[in-house]
Amino acid sequence: MVPLDWYIGLSAVIFVIGVVGFIIRRNILIMLMSVELMLNSVNISLVAFSHYLQDLRGQIFVFFIITVAAAEAAIGLAILVALFKNKAAVHTDEITEMKG
Amino acid sequence: MDKYLLIPLLPLIAFTINIIFGKGIIKERAHWIAILAVLGSFAIAVSTLIEVLNGKTINYDVYSWIVSGSFKVTVGFLIDQLTAIMLIVVTSVSLLVHIYSVGYMHGDKGYYRFFAYLSLFTFSMLMLVMGNNLLQLYFGWEAVGLCSYFLIGFWYEKKSASDAGKKAFIVNRFGDFGFGIGVIMIFLTLGALHYTDIFAKVGTLQGQTINILGYNIDLITLIALLLFCGAVGKSAQIPLHVWLPDAMEGPTPVSALIHAATMVTAGVFMVARFNPIFSLSETAMNVVALTGAITSLFAATIALVQNDIKRIVAYSTVSQLGYMFLACGVGAYGAGVFHLYTHAYFKALLFLGAGSVMHAMAGELDIQKMGGLKKHMPVTYWTFLIASLSIAGIPGLAGFFSKDEILWLAYNHGTIGKIVWLMGTAVAALTAFYSFRIIFMAFHGKFRGTHEQEHHLHESPKAMTIPLIILAIGAISAGWVGIPAALGGSNAIAHFFEPVLGHPHVTAAHEEEFMVMSISIVAAIGGIFVSWIFYSLKPEIPKTLAAKFKGIYTTLWNKYYVDELYGFIIVRPTKWIASNILVAVTDGKIIEGIVNGVPQAIRNFGERLRKLQTGHLQHYAVSMAIGLFVILTLVLIAAGR
Amino acid sequence: MLPNLFFGYFAIVMVVLSLLIITRRNPVHSVLWMLVLFFHIAGLYLFLNAEFLAAVQVILYAGAILVLFLFVIMMLNLKEEITAERFIGEWPIGVALGISIIMLVYFALSKFIQGPVGQYTIEAINKETHTKTIGRVLYTEYLFPFEIASLILLIAIVGAIVLAKKRG
Amino acid sequence: MMNIPFPDLRPVTPEIIMTISATVLLILELIFKNKGVLAFIAVATAAVVLYTIPSSHGQTFGGMFISDTYSTYFKLIFMINLVLTILISLRYIQREKAEYGEYYSLLLFATSGMMLMASAKDLIILYLGLELMALSTYILAGIKRHDIKSNEAAIKYFLLGAFSSALLLYGISLIYGMTTTTDIYKIAASLQNSSTPSLPLLLSMILIAAAFLFKIAAAPFHMWAPDVYEGAPTSITAFMSVGPKAAGFAVIGRVFYIAFQSIQTDWTAILIGVAILTMAVGNILALVQTNIKRMLAYSSIAHAGYMLIGIIPGTQESMSAMMVYMLIYAFMNIGAFAIVILLEKGEELSDYEGLSKSRPLVAALMLIFMFSLTGIPPTAGFIGKFNLFMAAIKAGYTWLVVIAVMFSAMSAYYYLRVVMNMYMKEMKEEAAITPSPSLGLAILITVLMVFVIGIMPSVVIG
């Protein structure tokens, strides 16, 4: 049996990779995908917990997380499209209209 | 409304009427109201003198002025022998000056204002003299200083006049500073300010000392000296005399009234009034005596070389005041006040005489440009001559009796007395010299002024000459009241003052008294003789002497550079500190620096922080991550330990 | 021994894939790598016998969301995108942060003790088949969050229309 | 068929009404050309919900949803926020050519999200409510499609919001891992008795704290707020500066005060550091702003700092003080934004020069709001701060109050700069305003409340 700690370790690593990806990449799409990555890492840990804790709550929660992720992606891309219409910019350092 | 209250009240009413309605309604007729008021006061003063003569002293409170916890002060009157004499002096001289001013100030646009100030001055002087407690004395003290400020600076367009007024007030304030502290010390140690209570309890203070900044000083000496400090300021003694000569900027009647007869003598009056305190402290008495003597010598030497007629008379006043303090210093308070009484008349006469000369010479004051006025102004000449004879101390006239009394009592007062007596005699000689210098240069010899001045010369109008004559009578007869026993007189004035001012015990025999008297007569005549040689026989002698002793002449001419000294030590540095250090540095740099500096620093810090807000999305995420990281490390390490 | 080996493979591959996703210059490559990642995640779910979730993962995540991403990527002009700089100027800070956070998390989670065991044992689930149990629990115990999730999806639709639909 | 026990819907009625009316509005949007009607319906729903809230006490959905006095008070704040936002945005969105029917339904959805957060007893419900509110607010922020600033605001808010909710999820998953439950009270119970090692618990607490601090725009996680507040349409900025912040505080109150009771000292220490940092950042940066919306953004960050002082002591009194402050803050803030909306060209500080000459009444109103935000006595702002500081000092945090008081004195400078511009500078040109009955009503309500609470605090302190 694979001990729970490994799963936690795995999800932690992927989570942090997601965070780093979010911080480093200039392209907004990749940032969105990094967020998806973070959410998936959480899903992994939740499923692992629900498996080892023999409790379904985790999986139900994963189910809801996936729906929210979908909604989020939809809205994120909608905003991106609206932004793209006004200014052909998809990199974060091009959208610094407001500062100070 | 008892009559004593009327004495100060009448001039006050005259003042209010003149000052309010003066400009509009009264204008030229202001002098009537003022003169009537002073006349009323004079009449009541005479009646009170009679009452006091037959032994009645008045001491009652009008109303309670300040009540704060244990500190109770009232406005009240104490009229005893000393006050009665002072009342007579003040009201009489004031009356004569009022009459004189009608002529002198004729046509001046501030006519009503002048008479209003004169009435205010009389009111303040009367309050000072009649007060029965120290605070009312202080009230009169400052009020008189105020009136002298108004009157000296009467022609306020002239910068020198308004400067002189301001200087007089501020120098007086220095004196009043010491005097105020003296008043407070008395209240703190004796618990009351009324004369009767003070004199009753002052004995208990004998020998007590007080610790100031580590040194224990004898309490009574300290109080006496503080009070004396006020007197020095008011009566223009050595350290604080600088304002009197400048006070000549004011109209001459003002000088006659204030700077000869009344205000300056307030110092002597106060020392005399507090003789119980002064006599308890040996050192205080010596300080008073020495200051008086030194001042009189100092002023007399300066008067030798001055050319402005009013300046000479002013310095002679300072010197005569020195005399009075000398008297008080040796315990002869009665003689001091007697000299004050006689001095008031002949000094006022000298001033008014100088005023009428100035009137005739169209404002010319320099005696070198006068000469031979005898034939043009006989009345002024003769009255001026009588006054000069009296001040010089020629027997028979008032000056001789009072001055001789002082010298004699000084002589009796041990070693200090001897020193002071010698200086007094020297001053007598000098006084005679410079008084007659004026006579010879101004009235004798030939006219040295401009041509049109010459034909303009005329005798002063009636309003001016009558007071001169009355004063001349006073200058002669005033002395007869105090003819010493040695010359067969009853010395009535000394006995009159006995209950209030006491009488110093006299040890030496009559012969010595004659010896002292003869020495002072010789000094007087000698002074006149030398002055006659210098200024009428061989006029060139003074010039050669002045050339030979160049150094001494210029120091005397510049009044020992005292004014410049004060300017250098006090006035200029304070102004410099005020504008350069305080306004510029402490307020400008330090406090403002902090007050403006802190918000400015915050704003600069804000500007830098603002740069962190780059608008770049990633940077926000980075800052969030860093925030998270910092919190994580802090908490985990804290928990981990 | 086999399960450990199996898990080891999955773990290594998933980490490598996620690193690839965030480092590829061409977004399309990233999306494709992500697809592979999702398949592995589905595999892991199967391993943790959450079959229904694996299916959902594949269909929903891989199918719906990635496709959505692809549509949007088509909008960008890729040529310019490939030449553009991938990382922001301060990327070393980002990496350093990542490493330090991972170390901190490991340090914290090293003492992780799992909570009390619930009553949905694996046998019970298998007996009633995973989808059925999830369905039952979803519509009884967790009905309320389900409704909220539906609202969220509604919002997503409304948002997409409001923001992105071509208005007349 | 097993009978599914029909859950007791009474406590949830307010939320249900809200969501139903939101969806109905979506449909009506097609029928009515004039959007005013939609606004009216939205306000009507708010009124009805407000009426039903008090009677909706109780728990339901198997303990996932709780409606108690705590949540009722916050729902009251959400309703006020909703009504006022609708009133001020009616004429505004026409002027800004962002006149979409969905605007009002999104507002209703966002408010229902907040109400869910306020009465969530389960972390899942809490997360979903948060996402519901967040998503609708992202859309609202970017609703002015043609304006690049609004898009930029939306994208920034969205990305950082997603990032923070990912953090939240990770925290919740760890908690779930340790306690196999997501019910707050059960978590508290399990953490209380079992000696779970503090490290993983601390990690999850920090992650959850990070997400909530992001929502209320507290210091290390505040960077998004100025840009988003400036970019979003002003009515939404007003909505965002009150709604999500209040919901954030509701959630912090419940999760930290109940779930993490056992490690109170740790999160209090964190919150103290964060509170001071927030006040510092909020006040210092507001000093140097030239755009009034950005300045109000920083001022709302500073106010978040003050409200954190209500959370730190953790006593009953300080919690209620924080809630009262939130209510007063809602009025002041929306009032100030309403004035910014009233002025056609009112975004730059320089637009306010000489306003007292051209529009004396508008200038006077803005003056009142500025002084209330500073916390000068006759206004409600002072009562809020006084109540907060009293609770904090009573719990022993005098030194923290001294710092807060110093910062609020510093805040006087930038609030007064607005008054200075209005009253003491010469008028450049006549300031144009777009008055409308609803905007007027909103301003009237806010000004009245600022004065009534200022003078009669027992209205609120009761």
Add this chain to the structure above:
Amino acid sequence: MQIGYPILSTVIFLPIFGALWIFLIRRSSETFIKWTALLISLVTFILSIPLFSSFDKTTAKMQFTETHGWVPSWGIKYALGVDGISVLFVLLSTLLTILCVTVSWNSIKEKTKEFYAALLLIEGSMIGVFCSLDLFLFYIFWEAMLIPMYLLIGVWGGPNRVYAAIKFFLYTLVGSVLMLVGIIVLYINTGQGSERTFDMLQMMTTNYPYNMQLILFWAFFAAFSVKVPMFPVHTWLPDAHTEAPTAGSVILAGILIKMGAYGFLRFNMPLFPEATKAMAPAMMILSVIAIIYGGIICLGQTDLKRLIAYSSVSHMGFVTLGIFALNVQGIQGGILQMINHGIVTGALFLCVGMIYDRTHTRQIEDYGGVATVMPIYAAFFMVFTLASIGLPGTNGFVGEFLIILGGFTASKTLGVLSATGIIIGAAYMLWLYQRVFFLETNPKVQGHPDMNMREILTIVPMILLVLWIGIYPNTFLSFMDASVQNLIERINSVPVNSVSVSGNEKILSLITDTDTVIEVLK
């Protein structure tokens, strides 16, 4: 001694409602606004006269008291009351406001409506400060007065009014904000458990532990020292005075400054007796510095209003010296000097305002020989100059003499140093008077009309007051006797059992050392 109507509330709220009423009047009917403002201030003054006439001078208890519940849950009561110390200030405020209205009759041209409304609001809140017995109510009025005053200086002021206004506002706010913390700490330690209260009278009876008294003393000191202004924190005063319009500087000099010293008397001394006794020497040193520093700096001033402003720093130095001498003469002298300073400096600013309306310049060298052009004005200014330098017979002397007497009893050296103040005072005032009124007539001053009837009517009441207090001060001193006696007893009554305060001892130790912070957190 109850009067028919609640006198204090009417005197406070009549101006406030009056201000609101003025807001409603149409902007264009300017004369109507001016007359209503004058009417309201007159009626307020008349209504406040019973305070003077039927004041019971024998008791030290609060009179004309009114208490109504306000915020029961916090224990805040709307409590008003006046005693010997505060009754005179109320009268001074009502009187000065009338003069302010008349003096700015035609000097305020634009936004007159807001001007008079602000003036009346200030009056209302000022009187509120002096009469409130509830610490919370006191703080409300204390801060409420800031806003209209800020606008008064900032909108109708001189060239760099903006800087002066913001400086005034921030200075006072930072101080009073610290006082707020002090008030809250006091509130928590007064009364037990639920019925905690802000009631000052009860606070005066509870004895607080010494180190709490010390810290609270400094908290209240922060607010009041800025207002007085005491030495280091005085730089806002010259700016505020020079930039404020005439009415503004009259109100500022007349009343606002007095609130600081009044605060010391009403709060610092009765509530924290030991701390006051411990801190009194330090305070006296600060006051003497203020006297001498303020005096000398006046010599270096070139701006007329700025000079008078600095002179009030010196005068208020006298006041604080008197107050902290902690003896009957000192305190009575201090209070009387506050009234005198209000009258004299208020009148001086009125005069400067009048001449400024004519010549529109404040630089002293632009003046000269005004006495020839405007003799009546010169006479009036002379009276106030004399009062300012404390000439016996004027009100200045009575106050200053009592203060120097009190100061001397407290400490000899400080008494002597403060006495030098009267010399410096004479120097700068007479020098000012000479430069402005004497010497040749400056062309700028030529041809200006002398004081018209309106101006004379504004000044005459002040002259009468100066002479009345100078000649017969007992009418005013008798007001304070009982209250000052009571205050002294309270200060000297060493608390036999310093009641152990409910567990808030820890709060105070917090401020002193930080490691207990964690301990308290647990």
